[in-house]
Amino acid sequence: MDHKLSVLVQVDLQAQDVHLVIVGCVTEANQHALHPVVARARTLISSMTVTVDLTGAAHLEAVAVELLRAAIHHDHALSGAGPVEILVPAALSDHPPVPHHANTLTGGTRTRTGSPVLRAA
Numbered sequence: 517m518d519h520k521l522s523v524l525v526q527v528d529l530q531a532q533d534v535h536l537v538i539v540g541c542v543t544e545a546n547q548h549a550l551h552p553v554v555a556r557a558r559t560l561i562s563s564m565t566v567t568v569d570l571t572g573a574a575h576l577e578a579v580a581v582e583l584l585r586a587a588i589h590h591d592h593a594l595s596g597a598g599p600v601e602i603l604v605p606a607a608l609s610d611h612p613p614v615p616h617h618a619n620t621l622t623g624g625t626r627t628r629t630g631s632p633v634l635r636a637a
């Protein structure tokens with residue numbers, strides 16, 4: 517199965533806050549990709565609060581959250597790094613029961629003719 521992970525970085529200069537919005541799949545196998553992103557966000561502007569928002573993830577593994585939390589905690593030695601807050605949804609989610617490929621099958625482009633059909637007299 518193809519687990520894809522995307523990160524949207526929102527920087528609020530007034531609130532001194534960096535928001536990392538994670539969408540897609542966060543699994544044990546791919547959560548490490550977030551470590552350098554979080555580390556970079558923490559040092560972007562010193563003393564900024566970094567929020568790692570996992571509430572929008574379509575697929576979130578509990579072990580991935582634990583590994584991410586541990587990695588962030590381990591990075592506390594990072595000089596000038598701001599605090600990190602991890603937002604986790606109330607319930608961990610997995611893919612809906614439909615297989616991944618179902619989306620690509622129904623997502624095809626359909627062409628509909630809007631113009632009236634001309635008929636030869």
Ligand SMILES: [Zn+2]
Pocket residue numbers: 518519520540541542575611
């Ligand atoms: Zn997935």
